[in-house]
Amino acid sequence: MATAFKESIHTAVNNANLTGALGRFSEAYRVGRAKAYEGIDFEEVRGRIAEVKGYAAGHLDELAGIFTKNAEARGATVFRTSDPHAVNQYILNLARENGVKSVVKSKSMASEEIHLNQRLEEAGLTVNETDLGEWIVQLAGERPSHMVMPAIHLTKEQVADIFSKEVNERLAADIPALVKLARNELRTKFLNAEMGISGANIAVAETGSIVIVTNEGNARLVTTLPKTHVAIVGVEKLVAHFTDILPILTALPRSATAQLLTSYVSIITGPSPNPDGSLKNLHIVLMDNHRTQMADDPMFKEALQCIRCASCLNVCPVFRLVGGHVFGKTYTGGIGTILTAWFDELTKSEEIQGLCIQCGNCVDVCPGKVPIPDMILELRRRLAKQQGPSLKEKAAFGIVNNRRLFHAMLRAASTVQKPFAKDGFIRHLPMFLSDLCEFRSLPAVAEVPFRDRFLKIRQPASKEKVAFYAGCLIDFAYPETGEAVVKVLNKAGFQVVFPEEQTCCGAPARFSGAYEVAAGNATANIDALLKEDAAYVVSACPTCTVALKHDFTKTFVSLGMAEHVPRAAALAAKVIDFSTLAKKLVDEGRLTLAEGNHLAKITYHDSCHLKKTLKADRAPRELLGKAGYEVTEMFESDMCCGMGGSYSLKLPEISAPILRRKLTNIKSTGAAIVAMDCPGCAMQIRGGLDKDGAPIEVRHTAELIADRILPGPTR
C-alpha cells in the first residue's frame, strides 16, 4: 500500500479527538437507532425501500423523463445531464444571467462530488455553506469527515479557533454561543444571497417534487429567501410515486440520526412565491455522473438504493477508528468506497477498498439493502483483474492452489518455527516479520496436524456419515477443535469422515480479489466433499462454512462459470456450521447435554460470519447454557475482533485497536472463559490475551461442550 495512504491511517488512528468522538458516537448510535426503530418493522420498511429504489434504478431514464415533464408543468426548469462539468457551467451561467454575486447552500453531496463551490468561487462568486458542520469545514478549508456529521473530527476548541478567525474576535469554546454566532453570521448571508443551492433527499417523478430533509432549518431559508433556487439532484434520488417517500422518510431520520423525524421536511413542487411576491426562479439539475452506468451493471445496481443515511459508517468497526478523511473523497465509509469507484474512477478505490474488513455490520443496518461488503469484494476482483495481484499475493495463492505444496509447507513450518514457539504461541519473530506479532502472539503450527490425528481417532462404526471440513486453522493450528467436533458427532451416532483432498476454502483469495484462485479452491473442495455420501458437511469455522455454503456460488457467478453452480448448490445444501448442527441434534434428541451443572462464568464472542451471514448467534449460547455455563454478555459481543483473515496482516494498525476494544469488553465481564465458534477469531483473541497477560481462556464452543455430553442412545 502506498505510503501516503498508510500515513493518513496512522494520523487518523492516533488522532484522539477523532477516534474518541467517533467511538463514543458509534456506541451511542447503536442504542439510539434501536430506540428510534421501536414499534417499526425494519425489515418491512427496508424491503419497501429496496423495492421502490430498485424499481427506480431500473427505470432511471423513464423516471427522469416523467419527473422533467411534471416539474416543468409546475413551472420549474429541469436540466438533465450526465456530465458533471455541464452542471457547473449551467449554474455558472444561471448566476451570470441573474446577476448573482452571493450564493447560500444547504447540504448537497452531489455538489461536492463535482467541486461546484470551487468553480463558482473561481468565477468570483461568494459561496457560503449554511449547514453548521459544512460551514465549519468550509471555513477550516477541510473536507467533511462524515456524510451526516461533517465536522465530527473537530473539537469545540478547534471550532472556536476557526470562528474566531472568521469574525476577528477571540471566542470561547462554548457550544451554544458558537452555534448562536453561526446563526447571526449566516443570517446576514441568507438575507443577501441572490441564489440558493440545495440538494434533495428524494425526487418524485409522479409529482415533479423534491423532498429536502434537515434539522437546522437552513434548507427552508435557502429555498425561501434568495430569488433563484437551484436543486442539484443525483438521478438515484428519483422514485416513481409520491407515496414512495413514506418508507424513505421512515428510515432516513431513524438510521441517520436516530430521530423519528428530522425537524424539517420540505416538499417542493414548482416555484412558490418569493418574499417580495415574485415567483421563485426554480431550477432542478438532474445529474447522472455514471449513475446510469452503475444501474446497468448487475453487480452494482443495488448501490443506487442507498438513501445516504450513513448508517454503514456508524456501525463500521474500521470507520470509527479512521473517520472519513482517509477516504480522500466526498463519499466515505463502505458505500463511499463504492461510489468513489464509480463517480470518480475504479483506481481511486484501490487503497480505500482495502479498509473493509468484511464483517457485515453494515448489511444488517442498511435501509436500502445494499450488499456493501460483496460490492467491495467485486471492486477488489475488478482491480485485481485490471492490475494483477501483487507478487507476494501471486506467490501465496500459487501455493494455496497446490494443495500438496501448501500442506507440505505448513508441515515444514512446524519444524522451522521451533526456535520461536513456546506454549503453542509465537511471540516474537525476527526482522521484517516482527510486525506480525507486535500486538498479538501468533499460534504455533501444530506439530501433528488434524488430518494426521484424525487417522488415530477410533470411531464407533455407523451408517450415518458426516463429512468434516476442517479448514486450514483447525487442521494446522487448532487440531483439538477438530477432535472435539468428531467426539460430539460420534456421540450423536455419526461416523465422521475427513476427505483428504479438501483444501483451503478460498476465502483468503476471494477477500483479496483473486477470484480465479478462489474458484480453483471451490472446485477442488466440491469434488472432495461431494465424493462422500454424507448427511451433512460440517465445519467448525464460520468463514469456511460461509465459503462452502454461499461464496462458492457467488464466485462462480462473478466469473461467469455458471456450469459449476449446480454442484456448488448441491454442496451448499449439505453444509452446516458446528453449533447449528449440534443444537439441531440436541433438539432431535440425538445429543444429550449433562444438565444441572454449574460451570464457569463465560462470555461469548459472536464471529461476524456466524452471526451476520449464517444467523447462528442463538445456537452456541443455548448449547453452552444447557451444558451449565453461565453466559454473561459482553458489550458489543457481535463487533468484529479485527482479525479478518489477512486483514490483520495488511492493516495491523487498524486490526490492533479493534482487538484492544474487544479485549477490554471481554475482560469487563469478569468471565474466566471466552467462547467462540471461529478459529480465526480464536487466533486473534488468544494472541491478544497472551500479549495482554489476562488469565482468560479462549475456547471453541465444540471444545466446551464435547465433555458435557452424556453417552448417546446406541443406534
Add this chain to the structure above:
Amino acid sequence: MPHLFDTFKTRAEAVSAEVHRFGLRGEALDFIVDLLRAEGVADARGSRAVWVPGSLLDGVDRCRLREQIPGLTFHVTQEAAEASKVGITQMEWAIANTGTLVTDAAPVERRLASALPVIHVAVLATDAIEPDMPAVLTRIHPDRSGYISMITGPSRTADIERVLTIGVHGPSRLVIVFIDELGRN
C-alpha cells in the same frame, strides 16, 4: 380524540416542543397575548412579532390586539419577520406518532414567520391530528400545495462535538397551541 393528542404531546415534547391545549379560542388568544407580553414583544427591531392571519383571528379585533401588543403586525414581510422575536402561524395538520406539524407553506408569509423569528407559535385545531404520515399525506398533496412544510420540534444541530443544541437557523422555541373549538379549516 384524547389518544391522538396524548401521543402527539409525548412525541413533540420529547423533541423539545412546548404543547398547550385549550377548549375555546378566547382562552388560546389570551395565552398567546400573555406569551407575547412575557417575551417582551415591543416595537423595536428584534422584539417585534408577526402573525399570519388564520381562522383563529376570524372576527377578532386585530386593531385592538395591536394596541395591546405594540410591535405586533399581521402584514408579514421578510423585513418584518426578520425584525421579529415571535412568529405566529396556523397549521393544517399534525402527525401524532412523530409529533409533527404539517402545513401548506406555499404562501411565503407562513415560511417567513415560522423560519426567521426565534420563537414560533403554531396554532391548530385539536382534531387536525392524524395518527401518522400516511394519513396526513392523504389530506395534503403536492398537486395542491407547492411547498409542504413538516415541522418537528425546534431547529437543532449536533454538529459540534455531537452536543445537541437547539436553535440554529430556525426557531429555538416551538410553542404549539391546540384549540378544540377551532375545528378543521
